Structure formats: C-alpha cells, structure tokens
Amino acid sequence: MTTRRRTGIIFFPAFDWSISATHPEREERLLYTQDQVFEEGLFDFDNIIEYNPGIASLSDINRVHFCVPDCDSIMTESHRISAGGAITAAEKVMDGSVDNAFALVRPPGHHAMRFVYGTRGFCTVNVEAVMVEHIRRRYGHRRVAIVDTDCHHGDGTQDIYWHDPDTLYISLHQDGRTLYPGTGFIGEFGGPNALGTTINIPLPPHTSDEGFLYVCDNLILPVIDEFQPDLIVNSAGQDNHFTDPLTSMNFSAQGYAALTSRLSPHIAVLEGGYSIESALPYVNLGIILALAGLDYSNVTEPAFDPREIRQSDNVTERIKRDVATVYHLWKTRHQQRDEFIENTPTVTRRKNIFYDTDHITEKQVETVFLCDECGGLVTVSSATSHHPPVFAVIIPGRSCPSCRRRGEEIFHQTTTDDFHAVYIQDREHDVFCVKEK
Numbered sequence: 001m002t003t004r005r006r007t008g009i010i011f012f013p014a015f016d017w018s019i020s021a022t023h024p025e026r027e028e029r030l031l032y033t034q035d036q037v038f039e040e041g042l043f044d045f046d047n048i049i050e051y052n053p054g055i056a057s058l059s060d061i062n063r064v065h066f067c068v069p070d071c072d073s074i075m076t077e078s079h080r081i082s083a084g085g086a087i088t089a090a091e092k093v094m095d096g097s098v099d100n101a102f103a104l105v106r107p108p109g110h111h112a113m114r115f116v117y118g119t120r121g122f123c124t125v126n127v128e129a130v131m132v133e134h135i136r137r138r139y140g141h142r143r144v145a146i147v148d149t150d151c152h153h154g155d156g157t158q159d160i161y162w163h164d165p166d167t168l169y170i171s172l173h174q175d176g177r178t179l180y181p182g183t184g185f186i187g188e189f190g191g192p193n194a195l196g197t198t199i200n201i202p203l204p205p206h207t208s209d210e211g212f213l214y215v216c217d218n219l220i221l222p223v224i225d226e227f228q229p230d231l232i233v234n235s236a237g238q239d240n241h242f243t244d245p246l247t248s249m250n251f252s253a254q255g256y257a258a259l260t261s262r263l264s265p266h267i268a269v270l271e272g273g274y275s276i277e278s279a280l281p282y283v284n285l286g287i288i289l290a291l292a293g294l295d296y297s298n299v300t301e302p303a304f305d306p307r308e309i310r311q312s313d314n315v316t317e318r319i320k321r322d323v324a325t326v327y328h329l330w331k332t333r334h335q336q337r338d339e340f341i342e343n344t345p346t347v348t349r350r351k352n353i354f355y356d357t358d359h360i361t362e363k364q365v366e367t368v369f370l371c372d373e374c375g376g377l378v379t380v381s382s383a384t385s386h387h388p389p390v391f392a393v394i395i396p397g398r399s400c401p402s403c404r405r406r407g408e409e410i411f412h413q414t415t416t417d418d419f420h421a422v423y424i425q426d427r428e429h430d431v432f433c434v435k436e437k
Contacts, residue, residue: 004047007292008092008101009037010085012053017078017107019357024246024274025122030104036281037288048292051092053085053105056130060087062432063133064126064160066392066423067116068382074116079125082107086131086269093231093266094139100291102236102268103127104284110154110235110271111181115382115392118358121152121181128235128269129160132167135231137430141398145170145229147220147263149212149256150237150271151247153184157235158198163191163368163375163396168199168227172215174240174249175202180356186326189333191368192347193376196333199223201326204318205248208311209255211319212240216262219323223330234265238273238283242309243301246274250309253279257286257296265291278303345370361385373400377407381419388420395426404428 013030042048058071060083067074082105089101109128111121118124132144146161148154148171161167176182190198201215224232238244240251260268268287273280282301289296329336346367353362362384369377375396383389391414395407404426411424411433422435 004293005099005291006047006049006097007288008089008098009048009050009288010053010089010101010103010105011050012081012085012105014078014082014106017076019119019122025107027106028276029106029273029280030270032277032281033104033284036285040285042285042288045292045294048288049098051088053081053103054088056080056083056087056125056134059430059432060130060134061125062425063137063427063430064114064129065112065116066114066390066425068387068390068421074118075124079107081105082109083125083127083130086127086267087134089267089269090131090135091138094135100264100266100268102270102288102291104270106270108237108271110148110150110157110237111152112156113159113353114394115362115364115380117360117362117384117387118355120353120355120357121156122272122357123156126156126160128157128233131267131269132233133427136397136427141166142230143228144168144231144233145224145227146233146235147224147265148173148235148237148271149240149259150235151239151244151249152180152237152272153200153202154235154271155181155183158184158188162198163194163378165194165197165375166398168197168224168229170199170201170220170223172201172203172212172220174247175204178205179247186322186329189329191376192337192344193368193371193374195337196330199326199330201322203249204315206250206311207315207319208242208250208309209252209258211311211315212251212255212259213262214319215323216259219327221262222327231267232263232265234260234263234268235271236260236268236287237271238280241273241275241279241283243275243278243303244273250311252304252306252309253282253286253299253301254296256283257290257299260287260290369403369406371400371403374398374403377403379410389418390421390423391419392423392425395424395428397427399428
C-alpha cells in the first residue's frame with residue numbers, strides 16, 4: 001500500500017433540506033455512510049480526522065454565480081453549508097492540517113451553472129466551483145484540475161469553467177444520449193480562449209471497473225500530467241455503481257477506491273449516488289481508505305459479483321476508440337485554436353437550459369472576446385419563462401488590461417432600460433455589483 005496520509009473528513013447530511021421526503025437525494029444518503037465509518041472504526045486511525053463544515057458567505061456565492069433575483073431567494077442555509085463543507089476541506093488541505101480531504105456533503109452541486117434561477121439536477125449551488133474560487137481568493141491563484149466521476153455529466157461545472165484556461169475540467173460519465181442532462185459529448189472541448197481545458201469522456205452503459213480505470217490510466221492521468229495543476233479536485237459522484245437506481249453503469253466499490261488511489265486528489269467532494277444502502281456506505285469507505293493510504297482490498301458490497309457486471313468486448317473497444325480520439329484532440333488543441341479564431345473577434349453561443357426540478361426554461365446568449373493573454377471578457381444576456389431579461393459582464397481571473405477595460409466600459413454603458421438587472425463579476429478584484437430597475 002501507499003504511504004499513510006492525513007485525511008480530513010467533513011460530514012453534512014443536511015437534515016432540514018430535501019426536494020421531497022422520498023426523493024433519492026435525501027439525508028439518508030450520508031447517514032448510512034456515517035454509520036459505516038463509525039462501525040468500521042475509521043476515526044480510530046490517527047491519520048483520519050473529522051472536521052465540522054463552515055458556511056459559504058454571500059461573497060463566496062457571488063464570486064461564482066448570478067442568483068436571480070438574489071442568493072437568499074434561491075438558496076437555503078443547507079446549500080451554503082454544503083459549499084462551506086467543501087471550503088472547510090480545502091482550507092484544511094491548504095493550511096497543511098491534512099494531506100487531503102473528503103467533503104461528504106449534500107445537496108450536490110455540479111449541475112448548477114453560472115446563472116441560477118432554481119434547482120436543476122438536484123443542484124442549486126456549484127459546490128466545487130465555490131470552493132475553487134474561495135481557494136484562489138484566499139491563497140492566491142492556483143491551476144486546478146477538476147475530475148468529475150459522477151455518472152451524470154457535470155454541465156454546470158463545465159459552463160462555469162468553459163472559458164478558463166487555468167481550470168482543467170474532465171468529466172467521465174454515462175453517454176448523454178442515454179441519461180440526464182443529455183450533454184457531455186467529445187466535441188464539447190472548451191471555449192476559444194481555453195480550448196482543450198474541457199474534456200468529456202461519454203461512456204457506454206454497462207461500463208465496469210475495467211473501463212473506468214482504462215480511461216484514468218490512458219487519458220486522465222496523462223492529461224493531468226501535461227496540464228500540471230497545483231490542485232486536483234474529484235467531484236466524487238457514486239451513481240456509476242452497479243446498484244444505482246437512476247443509472248446503467250457497473251462500477252464497484254473496489255473500482256472507486258482504485259480510481260481514487262490512482263487519481264490521488266487533494267480534495268474530493270461527494271456529488272451523486274442514490275443506492276443508499278447497497279452502495280454508498282461501501283464506496284465511501286473505499287474512497288476514504290484510499291485517500292488515507294490504507295488497505296481497501298476487503299471492502300466489498302453485499303451484491304458484488306464480478307461475473308455479473310463484467311463489461312462486454314464491444315464496450316471495451318468503444319472506450320478504447322473514444323479515449324484515443326479525445327487524447328488526439330488534447331494533443332492538437334493549440335492548432336485547433338489557431339484555426340478556430342482566425343478573423344474572429346468574438347464568439348457567441350446560444351443556449352437553452354431547462355430546470356427539471358423547478359420547470360423553468362432559460363434562454364442565454366453568451367459572447368466571449370477572443371484574447372491571447374487571458375480567458376477573455378464574457379457577456380451574457382439571460383431570460384426565463386418566469387423572469388425578465390438580465391445582463392452580466394464577467395471579467396476573468398488574471399484578466400488582461402484590454403479585457404478589463406472593455407468589461408468595465410460595457411457594464412457602465414449598459415442600462416436597465418432593456419434589462420431588469422445588469423451585473424458585473426470580477427473575480428480578480430473580487431468585485432460583484434448589480435444595477436437594478
């Protein structure tokens with residue numbers, strides 16, 4: 001086994017929040033894990049330490065999101081403690097109290113996009129993004145790799161970091177043609193100023209340990225090695241498990257532990273996972289042991305039978321082909337950008353976003369200014385079936401003088417004659433401001 005590491009654990013079951021009493025995303029998701037951790041005596045190891053979660057501040061939220069009409073109307077205290085639990089995990093790592101940390105928190109967050117009008121995919125606040133931007137504000141700029149192993153594509157995290165060349169977002173998930181949210185295809189490769197820093201690996205249904213670990217060894221680890229991040233974050237969704245009621249994959253507790261051991265994240269944050277009794281206690285146990293450098297070889301869920309969940313040869317071949325395709329895209333990303341931006345001062349995306357929980361339809365028009373020096377100034381106009389139009393100016397972290405100047409000018413020149421609210425979000429200077437009618 002690897003050398004023992006000091007591992008921080010943060011639990012937040014969110015007893016007072018759920019979409020409904022019988023919803024798959026409810027407090028029992030963590031209560032069974034808590035019982036398992038205590039029954040197995042993990043806190044008897046002196047290198048596994050439990051910490052209480054903090055609470056994300058309004059500034060932490062506004063550094064990442066535009067909450068319409070405002071944060072207090074959209075998010076509960078539980079949402080802010082979930083993000084605060086991830087922040088606590090990050091602070092313990094950054095301060096050197098532990099070598100790594102696992103935030104076992106809910107509600108989850110990776111479907112929450114830059115604009116937030118309500119809940120979609122069980123998510124309201126993007127826990128990992130709030131945590132990453134808190135790190136950058138408190139400890140200085142860091143290059144970050146976020147590896148999302150949830151079975152559902154993390155379209156929210158992708159949206160937030162689409163234009164950020166210093167954040168590598170990698171998602172391996174069940175093929176979007178077969179599962180919510182229907183995104184996360186190979187061609188979704190990042191914005192023009194950050195081409196290649198978004199990487200998607202859509203996996204066929206019934207992928208098992210073999211497929212996940214092949215992707216890790218032959219794509220994720222080589223790309224991370226080339227990107228050279230200061231921090232690795234794992235969005236540790238567990239709904240790839242073979243017993244999960246919402247998905248169609250065949251990952252096991254042993255597979256999750258092995259993936260965690262290979263990836264060796266500084267911070268892991270729980271995302272999905274809805275097999276409350278048959279999977280989560282065992283998967284989380286394996287992840288914690290792997291993080292702490294302890295033996296996880298005896299962690300086995302009751303229904304585990306490797307013969308029943310073995311992936312087919314067709315699945316194996318498709319995964320190998322897709323990994324080769326994605327890695328070629330990564331290796332040729334600079335040439336692709338040169339071809340993409342020729343004679344183009346701006347690039348515009350039009351997006352339709354559906355909030356499946358709150359039944360809200362959002363229409364967005366996003367424009368990014370091409371820039372060789374930073375992630376580029378971004379402007380977004382947004383309106384929904386329930387809300388009047390709003391407009392936002394986003395000045396990127398480590399912005400160049402030109403993008404900063406243009407962004408400030410656009411914000412001052414845009415009035416509330418045409419928009420209900422006009423925002424500016426400046427991560428580098430930690431400024432969030434809104435003009436309202």
